[in-house]
Amino acid sequence: MACRAAISLPSLCLARTLKPSASASGRISSGSAPPSKPYRPLRHLLLAPSRFRFLPPSFSHFRPSSRACPASPVAAMSSSSSYQKELAAAKKAASLAARLCQTVQKAILKSDVHSKADKSPVTVADYGSQAIVSLVLNKELPSESFSLVAEEDSADLQKDDAQETLERITALVNDTLSSEYNTVVSDKDVLAAIDSGKSEGGPHGRHWVLDPIDGTKGFLRGDQYAIALALLDEGKVVLGVLACPNLPLTSIANVDAHYSENQIGCLLYATTGEGAYLQSLNDSSTVKINVSTVDNPADASFFESYEAAHSLHDLSKAIAEKLGVQAPPVRIDSQAKYGALARGDGAIYLRFPHKGYREKIWDHAAGSIVVTEAGGIATDAAGNHLDFSKGRHLDLDTGIIVTNKKLMPALLNAVQESIKAQSASHL
């Protein structure tokens, strides 16, 4: 698969959208983009053509191995750091879930798409990804009590007409796990694994937080999506992993670049106090990442949701104009935006859902720690740090803004003034 960016409706919004292409052309069309900045530290990551390395099946029951996500040679994080065991398990779980999603995205069938009560599309891959993460975390961390706050539940899958879908999911899960574990799970195991994600989270104890496919619409379109997994400890995000199978390994600021299959697929991760890292989903090469050092808004570019229904593009435009941002918005799906921001592909992420929408913790937990450990800040529109201790939802003022420490004061000011101006104009 190649990956390209396309200009989207330039006359209306001057936005750039990033879209992996199923075609072999792999061109990224140019536009009024920010200056191209090759992501040099990652060049060596492009040299490894292989995808996951698989273990030959053994006869032991669900034998864990470390090969889905080999140890990083950079090993820049101290081995004494807490959460290393959990990080290894999370990387492995997210990498295997990404593999399942890639399989499905490549051969997506119409019958895989179902309708949830909220009418958002949910796929076989959503369920399969959630089951994989739950099963792998349980296998890799058997002694720990397990709590998972996750997006999906099995209610629709338990219906009579869903048996065929369930069987397909179970087959996909078994196929994916067989590369790492010698085990076979049943339909019942899969349903139980999916439903282990019903935890309410909260301020006490440890809770895994999972979006099995963040950016479902992007996934169905063949665009960006992420498997987003985080760990809360006493209400704080202490670990985050973003598997972004369609995110190029080099900066997406360069819209003229085009990518071959071995040049896409990122695993971004962070643990508290230890920095943020980027690893190829294809091999173990790892680099430490940092947010952009841009301090002049005129040199900044910003990310926002691809879907206008998810974020107010007009408000972002007003904020960018007030700040003096010259570049058009970069619209990509999912927490891949946090990942791209964390490695400095752009300097700002603006997210302003329509009135009444309540943000879910799984849409921000992993992304926010990857960005903050890369030196950035994520707040709501009032400048409050995001609070993940309130249960399945974030309790916040208006929207989410993310940038580096130098730009945040000016950004916050522009956000607050723009919101005020917008409210006044609606009176």
Ligand SMILES: Nc1ncnc2c1ncn2[C@@H]1O[C@H](COP(=O)(O)OS(=O)(=O)O)[C@@H](OP(=O)(O)O)[C@H]1O
């Ligand atoms: N109405 C509305 N407003 C705001 N946000 C919404 C809304 N509806 C859904 N969602 C959530 O947005 C998640 C997708 O993230 P993004 O908005 O970054 O994606 S996109 O760029 O718009 O595709 C998306 O995550 P997934 O459901 O995992 O795809 C949703 O949790």
Ligand SMILES: [Mg+2]
């Ligand atoms: Mg989501």
